[in-house]
Amino acid sequence: MQNGIFQLARPQNEHSMNFATGCPEREALLSEVKRQREKVVEIPLVIGGKEVYTGRTVDVVEPHRHGNRIATLHLGGEAELRRAVDAACAAADDWAALPWEDRAAVFMKAADLLAGPYRFQVEAATMVGQSKNLWEAEIDVCELCDFLRFNAYFLQEIYRNQPGITPGAINRIEYRPLEGFVAALTPFNFTSIGGNLACAPAVAGNVAVWKPSTTATLSNYFFMRILQEAGLPDGVINFVPSRGVDFSRFVITDPRLAGFHFTGSTEVFNSVWREVGSHIERYHSYPRLVGETGGKDFIFADSSASVDALVSGMIRAAFSYAGQKCSAASRAYIPASLWPAVREKLHESMREVYAGDILDPHAFCNAVIDRAAFDRIRACLEDAAASPEAEIVEGGGTDDSVGYFIQPTVIRAMDPRYKTMVEEMFGPVLTVFVYEDKEQDEALRLCDTSTKYGLTGAVYAQDRAAVLKISRALSQAAGNFYINEKPTGAVVGQQPFGGSRASGTNDKAGSATNMMRWVSQRSVKEVLVPDTDVLLPHMK
Numbered sequence: 123m124q125n126g127i128f129q130l131a132r133p134q135n136e137h138s139m140n141f142a143t144g145c146p147e148r149e150a151l152l153s154e155v156k157r158q159r160e161k162v163v164e165i166p167l168v169i170g171g172k173e174v175y176t177g178r179t180v181d182v183v184e185p186h187r188h189g190n191r192i193a194t195l196h197l198g199g200e201a202e203l204r205r206a207v208d209a210a211c212a213a214a215d216d217w218a219a220l221p222w223e224d225r226a227a228v229f230m231k232a233a234d235l236l237a238g239p240y241r242f243q244v245e246a247a248t249m250v251g252q253s254k255n256l257w258e259a260e261i262d263v264c265e266l267c268d269f270l271r272f273n274a275y276f277l278q279e280i281y282r283n284q285p286g287i288t289p290g291a292i293n294r295i296e297y298r299p300l301e302g303f304v305a306a307l308t309p310f311n312f313t314s315i316g317g318n319l320a321c322a323p324a325v326a327g328n329v330a331v332w333k334p335s336t337t338a339t340l341s342n343y344f345f346m347r348i349l350q351e352a353g354l355p356d357g358v359i360n361f362v363p364s365r366g367v368d369f370s371r372f373v374i375t376d377p378r379l380a381g382f383h384f385t386g387s388t389e390v391f392n393s394v395w396r397e398v399g400s401h402i403e404r405y406h407s408y409p410r411l412v413g414e415t416g417g418k419d420f421i422f423a424d425s426s427a428s429v430d431a432l433v434s435g436m437i438r439a440a441f442s443y444a445g446q447k448c449s450a451a452s453r454a455y456i457p458a459s460l461w462p463a464v465r466e467k468l469h470e471s472m473r474e475v476y477a478g479d480i481l482d483p484h485a486f487c488n489a490v491i492d493r494a495a496f497d498r499i500r501a502c503l504e505d506a507a508a509s510p511e512a513e514i515v516e517g518g519g520t521d522d523s524v525g526y527f528i529q530p531t532v533i534r535a536m537d538p539r540y541k542t543m544v545e546e547m548f549g550p551v552l553t554v555f556v557y558e559d560k561e562q563d564e565a566l567r568l569c570d571t572s573t574k575y576g577l578t579g580a581v582y583a584q585d586r587a588a589v590l591k592i593s594r595a596l597s598q599a600a601g602n603f604y605i606n607e608k609p610t611g612a613v614v615g616q617q618p619f620g621g622s623r624a625s626g627t628n629d630k631a632g633s634a635t636n637m638m639r640w641v642s643q644r645s646v647k648e649v650l651v652p653d654t655d656v657l658l659p660h661m662k
């Protein structure tokens with residue numbers, strides 16, 4: 123019996139610790155990091171609540187010390203992937219029938235377990251497996267807590283949204299889960315996104331099959347265990363490390379696919395969209411496709427910008443987490459009148475900016491994620507060093523002898539369409555184009571049109587008219603736009619995150635808009651005293 127209308131208060135964002143030297147939390151986290159570096163965790167699939175060890179394994183290593191194995195990952199193939207879809211669908215009715223407050227309670231509990239007893243475990247796994255420093259790992263875990271709590275809260279707001287009353291009748295909207303299952307395909311770069319993509323549909327009553335990224339599996343697996351401890355019923359979320367192509371072949375093409383929740387590269391999202399399109403006759407309903415994808419995020423400076431604020435924004439946005447945030451700035455447009463001062467300040471500040479091991483407290487960032495990323499970025503830097511169209515003005519060094527280290531690099535491009543000004547590289551590399559002050563309109567046009575993306579961007583200007591002009595000119599160039607602030611660091615519930623153009627469907631992770639994609643409305647009208655006449659009044 124549920125005689126009550128239950129309410130969730132609007133959550134507070136999880137408070138992040140700063141880990142100042144000497145504080146006990148810092149010591150606790152670092153000792154957990156050391157412990158995890160010395161262990162090899164055997165990671166199974168979790169299907170219908172049961173651990174599955176297939177024996178087809180891959181090694182997971184530390185990106186900053188690639189000789190050190192931290193996990194052995196069991197991969198699912200066709201049989202396990204099909205079984206995971208079956209397990210999800212078998213769990214669907216009971217899960218959808220559970221009162222929504224009870225579903226929400228599971229995720230609220232998971233958030234508290236993550237924020238409390240398991241915080242350092244998941245943060246250490248994020249540091250060791252995804253090469254984050256302690257601050258980046260902390261904000262990642264805080265963001266996952268926020269996703270879990272805000273999703274439930276926004277769902278409540280959606281459920282509350284009910285139609286007007288007609289005299290003599292009751293109108294209702296039921297927010298049903300989708301009919302079938304949701305496939306969640308997640309990236310390496312945020313533990314928070316890994317967890318969120320399956321949990322957001324699930325709190326709305328959906329069931330999910332979740333394929334994590336191999337390089338993020340350690341933190342993602344620990345989170346899966348937290349969900350189980352929080353009381354998530356078996357089969358509601360199935361954890362299936364596997365090859366991407368197998369996931370596409372055996373999960374995406376299943377007729378019961380009702381939704382696809384993705385974050386990752388534009389290329390993979392496009393390939394899944396094509397896969398769905400080419401099988402469209404086969405599905406029981408039109409699958410909802412929700413994807414946050416690539417970016418070529420910009421900083422645009424006006425001649426009135428504060429040089430100190432601009433350079434701070436450029437460095438933090440381009441090099442934090444080795445430029446592997448989807449929001450990382452990778453191109454900047456600087457007016458010629460400001461360039462000498464910016465150049466000098468950059469040079470001075472970059473002396474303290476280098477990539478190093480996760481336990482080096484002074485390292486600004488750590489390794490890039492894997493060999494493929496390292497080779498791709500190194501090739502771009504070699505091109506830039508050899509090209510007459512570009513000049514490496516800071517950094518440029520690479521070293522893969524111990525870990526996949528790319529030194530934070532600034533390139534100056536003479537051609538505003540030079541490769542590193544327009545293509546996503548996903549590494550600690552910022553390319554600058556210096557424009558003539560009197561050609562600002564052309565520079566704005568280039569910023570707006572020379573890439574296919576539209577994710578994040580920032581303007582630096584102190585002149586209010588310039589802020590307005592630049593914001594208007596770039597209104598479609600970014601889904602998250604910042605004024606005198608770096609274009610990274612969106613917070614759930616404060617700056618809903620996502621972009622359009624080739625950067626995704628802009629459904630804003632951690633918002634009511636995103637949650638709307640995971641419900642299917644049924645409008646219900648109940649007439650209290652039914653009409654018994656056949657003829658309408660004007661016929662009588």
Ligand code: NAD
Nearest residue numbers: 308309310334335366367370386387390414415416417448
């Ligand atoms: P990715 O696209 O390479 O991988 C994402 C997931 O897809 C992984 O689980 C991967 O194993 C899987 N996959 C890879 N190839 C596949 C295939 N052919 N078929 C099916 N699945 C496949 O992305 P990544 O390297 O993990 O993450 C980096 C990318 O993610 C960047 O492009 C970045 O901009 C983007 N990103 C975007 C956002 C955003 O909010 N817009 C956030 C984070 C990351």
